Amino acid sequence: MEPQFFILFLLMFFTIYLVAYFVVFRSWSPKIRPEASSCLISIFHGTPAVVLATYALLSNKSRGFSSPNTPLENLVLDFSIAxxxxxxxxxxxxxxxDVLFIAHHLATLFVFLTCRCLVSHGAYALLSLLILAEVTSACQNAWTLACARSHDSEFAGKVYHILSPPFYAFYSVVRGVLGPMFVYEMCVFYMSGAADPVIPKWVWISWLIVVASAISVSILWVSNLWIQLFRERRGLFYKKVT
Known part of the structure; x- marks a missing residue:
């Protein structure tokens, strides 16, 4: 890991969080200020990570599930690790x-750090998954912020109700269809043994377990949101007809 870039990125995200907490959201309720501040650093990570990861992968002509990490791919990993x-x-x-999110972040850091610092191969697979994970980030953070203020802001409530269906649909396609398809390709490649000379078996097995678990939890999460949405809309429909 290039410590200068990692430290720079770490300071950047930490500064954004502090500015969000003490300046941007200072008038918000103390109960939701931390979550809102987390959303802001997520906004500064999500879309930039998608753009940087896409550029890094397109710049690597020899990209593959076991290809060596390029300097640009490592830079994107440093950015996300921070x-x-x-x-x-x-x-x-x-x-x-919040054990679930803490475990998710620890597992993600484990995957990125082993790729970045231990084996120095396989960034193509992880950055592709990063793109799939973060392409919904901007929409999700806008939805989260609107949801947080929906009870005390009429405008936020309207945004939340309007944004929910398209966000759920977008998230469902990415996490429920594209993600599993890509993970299946990873499984086929790694189980063939083609990566074993450069990525130890225990490493890629742990990657697959972490990724499969994350996708499963994501599908369960969005499924519960769809159920909640249908119940809310059905309740509103019954109120109108009665």
Missing amino acids: YFATDLLHYLVFFPG
């Missing part, structure tokens, strides 16, 4: 009981 480390600190300080 973000997840900052957001992990956020959860440890404000939501230490």
Whole structure:
């Protein structure tokens, strides 16, 4: 890992979080300020990560599931490692009981760090998954912020209700269809043994377990949101007809 870039990214995300907490969202309720601040650093990570990862992968003509990491791919990994480390600190300080998100961040950091610092191969697979994971980030953060203020802001409530169906649909396609398809391709390649000379078996097995678990939880999460949405809309429909 290039410590200068990692430290720079870490300071950047930490500064954004502090500015969000003490300046941007200072008038918000103390109960939702931490979550809103987390959303802001996620916004500064999500879309830029998609753009950087896409450019890094397109710039690597020899990209493959076991190809060596390029300097640009490593830079994107440093960028994301810094973000997840900052957001992990956020959860440890404000939501230490949120075991699911803490475990998610620790597992993600494990995958990125082993790729970046231990084996120096396989960034193509992980950055492709990063693109799939973060392409919905901007929409998800806007939805989260609107949801957080929906009870005390009429405008936020309208945004939340309007944004929910397209966000759920977008998220469902990416996490429920494209993600599993890509993970299946990873499984086929790694189980063939083609990557074993450069990526130890225990490493790629752990990657697949982490990724498959994350996708499964994502599908369960969005499924529950769809159920909640249908119940809410059905309740509104019955109120109108009665």
